[in-house]
Amino acid sequence: MARKVQVIKCICCSQEIKPLDRISNKKDIEQNMWCDGEVSTIMPGYGSRYDMTLFYIGICDDCIEEKLKEKVLVIKKEYYENF
């Protein structure tokens, strides 16, 4: 059963990541636009002890920048490239 989540915090620094505005405060929070960060879902697969569990995960823009420099976070594709 899906749980209602009120606040998403950055997985690195615990700073709160808030919806961009009231319009984007949708029931399904992963469809929101976020201010200075991103919230998405991850679902580990077979082989993980969390197989079949769907998580919300948030990361703020400051931590995205830092983790890119540290090469902990890797860009898969830029938006302007063809999806």
Ligand SMILES: [Zn+2]
């Ligand atoms: Zn952060």
